[in-house]
Each structure stands twice: as structure tokens, then as C-alpha cells.
Amino acid sequence: MTQASTPTIFDRRLLRLRLARALRFGAESFLLERVAEDMEERLGAIMRPFERALDLCSPGPQVAQMLATRNPGLLVRAASVPEGLGQGDWLGLLADEEALPFAPESFDLIVSGLALQHVNDLPGALVQIRRALRPDGLFMACLVGGQSLNELRAALAAAEEEILEGVSPRVAPFVDLRDLGGLLQRAGFALPVTDVDTVTVRYDHLFALAHDLRSMGATNALVLRDKRGLRRTVLLRAAEIYAERFSDADGRVRATFDLVWLSGWAPHESQQKPLKPGSAKMRLADALKTTERKLDD
Numbered sequence: 001m002t003q004a005s006t007p008t009i010f011d012r013r014l015l016r017l018r019l020a021r022a023l024r025f026g027a028e029s030f031l032l033e034r035v036a037e038d039m040e041e042r043l044g045a046i047m048r049p050f051e052r053a054l055d056l057c058s059p060g061p062q063v064a065q066m067l068a069t070r071n072p073g074l075l076v077r078a079a080s081v082p083e084g085l086g087q088g089d090w091l092g093l094l095a096d097e098e099a100l101p102f103a104p105e106s107f108d109l110i111v112s113g114l115a116l117q118h119v120n121d122l123p124g125a126l127v128q129i130r131r132a133l134r135p136d137g138l139f140m141a142c143l144v145g146g147q148s149l150n151e152l153r154a155a156l157a158a159a160e161e162e163i164l165e166g167v168s169p170r171v172a173p174f175v176d177l178r179d180l181g182g183l184l185q186r187a188g189f190a191l192p193v194t195d196v197d198t199v200t201v202r203y204d205h206l207f208a209l210a211h212d213l214r215s216m217g218a219t220n221a222l223v224l225r226d227k228r229g230l231r232r233t234v235l236l237r238a239a240e241i242y243a244e245r246f247s248d249a250d251g252r253v254r255a256t257f258d259l260v261w262l263s264g265w266a267p268h269e270s271q272q273k274p275l276k277p278g279s280a281k282m283r284l285a286d287a288l289k290t291t292e293r294k295l296d297d
Contacts, residue, residue, distance in 0.1 A: 006121040009173070011221045012098075015118055016081050019059055019217030023083035028215035029060050031199070031257060035113040035142045036062040038197065040070060042140065042261075043111075050109035050138070054078060056129070057097045058113040059217065061086025067111070076107075080115070100128045108137040117143040117174060118221075126187035136268035139189065145174040146196055146258030151246040152209065156230075159238035168226040180262045189264025190271055197259040202252045206239040209255050 022028075035058075051073040055064040057080045064077040068089045078095035079085045085092040095101055097112075097119050110129055119125045129139055153171040160167045177196050184192035203209045213219050247253045265271060 006124065008223050009120050010118050011223050012096075012118070012120070014221045015217065018214075018219060018221065020081040020083045022215050022217035023060070023081065026215070027060060027217065028212045029062060031144075031216070031259070032058065032060050032062045032114055034199065035259065036066045038259075038261075039063060039111060039113065039140065039142065040066045042263075043070070046138065049073065052076075052107045052134075053109040053111070054102070054107045054132070055090075056100075056110055056112040056141075057084075057095060057115040058111075059084055059115060061088060063111060063113045064088055064090050071109070097125050098128075100125075100132055102132045104131050105134045105137075106132050108134045110137070110139045112141040112143075114142060114144060116141055117145060117172070122175065123183055123186060126183055126189070130188045130264075130266060133266035135266050136270065137266040138263065139265070140261075140263040142259050142261050143175065144257060145180075145260035146177055146198075147256055148174050148258045150256055151242060151254060152206070155206065155238045155242040155245065156234075158241050159234045163231070163234050163237060169222050169224050170220055170230070172220070172222060174258070175260065177258075177260050180260065184262060184264040187264075188267065190267045192262070192264040194260065194262045197261065199257045199259060201255045201257065202248065203255060204252060206235075206242045206253065209253070 019027075050071055053067055053071055053073065054076045055067060056078050058064070059080075061077065061084070064075065064086060065088055067075055075090040077085060077088070077090040077092045079092065080094070080096065082094065085094075093101075097115060098121055110133060116122060116125060133139060149171050156170045157167045160170075177194055180194045181192050184194075201209075201212075203212075210219075242253055243251070
């Protein structure tokens with residue numbers, strides 16, 4: 001029996017072309033700047049140095065800049081396009097999140113900001129990241145997930161259904177927070193943690209949101225996208241529906257970004273281990289000061 005191949009969801013060549021173009025013309029970076037700031041705070045709660053760190057394909061250099069200022073030691077900045085390498089106190093190289101060029105146990109810290117939502121094989125990427133970590137090394141990443149851009153998805157679908165009597169994929173599917181913990185465990189990470197930071201951004205209209213998405217290199221790159229593009233009549237109707245359903249009292253519209261955080265450690269004997277079943281020294285009923293009842297009762 002042969003193993004099923006990973007489905008190809010994203011046109012990754014097109015993603016790289018769009019990201020490179022966005023960076024050449026001045027990429028919109030407010031989300032990545034927020035991620036870099038939050039990541040610095042999260043790393044600050046970990047009282048230990050990291051001698052060899054990797055920024056894995058964050059779309060811009062903001063995360064690497066943060067690491068360079070707070071964490072002395074070797075820093076490698078891997079980027080998917082030359083325009084994203086940036087200049088700073090790090091070693092830069094081109095890499096693909098789905099095919100890491102690093103030897104096993106190369107780093108004791110690997111971070112990634114707003115990149116992994118565009119890989120076709122996230123479980124495979126996590127396995128490679130885990131392999132590249134030294135024992136007791138830390139992996140921390142943030143990706144766009146959850147209910148991100150649900151307003152845009154709904155407005156485009158409603159407009160296409162109304163005008164074309166059919167819907168084509170326009171907004172990428174996003175990974176669910178509930179799935180990530182299991183993926184980390186399957187990849188071999190210890191002490192996995194996931195959480196979500198919901199960011200609501202307000203715009204004058206749908207077209208301003210679309211401008212920012214283009215400036216992030218984050219427009220539709222689905223393999224199954226309608227390559228004829230979006231009809232003007234559909235886009236105008238989508239903007240009307242967006243304003244009708246998702247506007248505030250001042251007329252501005254909302255766009256939701258769920259920033260999903262995940263972290264895990266490469267296993268090491270010094271890490272905390274769960275207690276063996278039956279090893280507890282106190283009954284739960286005693287701790288809760290209640291009466292224990294059998295299942296039949």
C-alpha cells in the first residue's frame with residue numbers, strides 16, 4: 001500500500017513571486033511587526049540564552065531584527081525570496097519551509113512569523129523543524145489561522161452566488177487551533193502549547209483591505225483558484241455586501257486576523273514528564289473535599 005501524497009493547495013511559486021513584488025514596492029508589515037513584538041515578549045519569559053537561532057522564512061526581517069537585539073549568538077535568517085533577507089547581524093540564505101537545508105540538531109531556537117500558513121505539508125514541515133532542533137531546543141511560530149478574513153470570504157461568496165450562481169475559492173483555508181497541538185505531538189515535540197490572538201483591523205472599505213493584502217503578498221494563490229480573475233461586477237457587489245454586513249457605526253468595515261501561536265520543545269531528559277497512572281499520593285475526592293461515588297451510583 002502506498003502512502004497518499006500531500007494535496008497541493010497553494011501555488012508556492014506564485015506566492016514567492018507576489019511576496020517578492022510586495023517587498024520591492026514596500027510591503028505592508030503591521031501584522032509582522034506585531035508578531036515580532038509579541039514573540040519578543042514570549043521569549044522574554046524563558047529564562048535561558050539560545051546560542052544558535054533560526055528565523056524560518058518570516059516574510060520580512062522584523063523577527064530577525066528582534067532576535068539580533070535580544071539574543072547574542074549565531075543567528076540565521078532564512079527567506080523564501082532574496083528581497084526578504086534584509087540586512088542585519090545575521091547569516092542570510094534562501095530556503096523553502098517544505099525542504100529545510102539544515103543538518104539535524106543545528107539550532108536550539110527556531111522561530112517563524114506568518115509563513116507556515118502557506119505550506120502544503122504542514123505536518124512534514126513540523127517534522128523537519130523538530131529534526132533541526134537540538135535536544136531541549138525551542139520552536140515558536142505564529143501563523144494566520146482560525147477564522148481569519150471570514151468577513152471577506154463571506155462577502156465574496158455571497159456576491160458570486162448572487163451574480164454567477166456559483167462560488168469559486170477566493171480565500172485560503174486556514175488551520176484550526178484545535179488541530180495544531182496534535183500536529184506538534186505527531187512531529188515529536190514535547191510540551192506543546194497553542195493559543196490564538198484575534199486582531200481586528202478596520203478599513204474604509206473592502207478595496208483598502210485588498211490593497212493591504214496585495215502589499216503583504218497574500219492575495220489568492222490557491223491552485224484551484226479561478227485564473228480568469230474576479231469580475232468587476234462581482235467585486236463591486238462584494239464591497240456592498242461587506243459594508244452591509246460587517247461595518248461599524250462610523251461606516252468603516254472590520255477584517256479579522258486570527259494570529260495562531262504554537263510552540264514546542266525538542267525532547268530532553270531534563271523536561272517535566274507526566275506522572276504514571278496510579279502514582280498520585282492523594283485521592284481527587286479528598287483534594288476536592290467531596291464524596292467519591294462509584295460509576296454505578
